[in-house]
Amino acid sequence: xxxxxxxxxxxxVQEGDSAVIKCTYSDSASNYFPxxxxxxxxxxxxxxxxRSNVGEKKDQRIAVTLxxxxxxxxxxxxxxxxxxxxxxxxxxxxxxxxxKLVFGAxxxxxxxx
Amino acid sequence: GAVVSQHPSRVICKSxxxxxxxxxxxxxxxxxxxxxxxxxxxxLMLMATSNxxxxxxYEQGVEKDKFLINHASLTLSTLTVTSAHPEDSSFxxxxxxxxxxxxxxxPGTRLTVT
Numbered sequence: 001x002x003x004x005x006x007x008x009x010x011x012x013v014q015e016g017d018s019a020v021i022k023c024t025y026s027d028s029a030s031n032y033f034p035x036x037x038x039x040x041x042x043x044x045x046x047x048x049x050x051r052s053n054v055g056e057k058k059d060q061r062i063a064v065t066l067x068x069x070x071x072x073x074x075x076x077x078x079x080x081x082x083x084x085x086x087x088x089x090x091x092x093x094x095x096x097x098x099x100k101l102v103f104g105a106x107x108x109x110x111x112x113x
Numbered sequence: 114g115a116v117v118s119q120h121p122s123r124v125i126c127k128s129x130x131x132x133x134x135x136x137x138x139x140x141x142x143x144x145x146x147x148x149x150x151x152x153x154x155x156x157l158m159l160m161a162t163s164n165x166x167x168x169x170x171y172e173q174g175v176e177k178d179k180f181l182i183n184h185a186s187l188t189l190s191t192l193t194v195t196s197a198h199p200e201d202s203s204f205x206x207x208x209x210x211x212x213x214x215x216x217x218x219x220p221g222t223r224l225t226v227t
Binding site (some may be wrong): 041043047104 | 221
């Protein structure tokens with residue numbers, strides 16, 4: 001089955017610096033790759049996603065890149081702010097209809113002011 | 114964006130009892146909902162896919178007789194944890210898919226079994 005690996009497990013950056021989180025997946029049939037931000041005790045919030053027909057997508061300070069050949073995708077956050085501190089999860093779609101998600105282990109991001 | 118609710122948000126029950134958790138899509142119809150479990154400081158693990166009008170499909174290692182799922186309408190799926198034990202204590206989160214195939218998560222239910 002699909003296996004999604006996420007690195008690093010923790011990441012500390014100074015406010016204003018960039019943060020990069022990387023994920024790899026194993027199932028070449030996966031075609032949808034969302035990223036979620038989760039604060040303690042709260043639901044995961046979708047922050048950006050990318051489908052397999054594009055290689056990059058950007059939304060203000062957040063961008064995602066996808067390399068289907070290498071089966072890896074990355075989250076880039078620029079000009080980090082303290083409120084970006086949270087746990088970030090990547091996911092990859094699986095299943096007959098491509099609507100089930102397998103999540104990475106998560107990255108704890110701490111932005112120090 | 115679409116709204117998914119869960120009830121209750123927190124529940125404490127005694128070992129051996131059953132607990133029902135509801136997941137509702139408030140402003141859209143969802144033929145498919147998912148149930149996840151998240152242990153402290155861990156990722157979300159998919160437990161099962163809930164399909165309106167048909168039986169749920171369970172992921173490998175998830176006991177279907179212990180985690181009963183009923184998707185009785187296009188806006189409601191329920192998860193019943195039967196004969197709960199302390200090891201079932203976890204954060205249970207549902208999600209629902211809208212017409213655009215986007216997945217929306219509920220706020221989660223914190224289950225503590227004493």
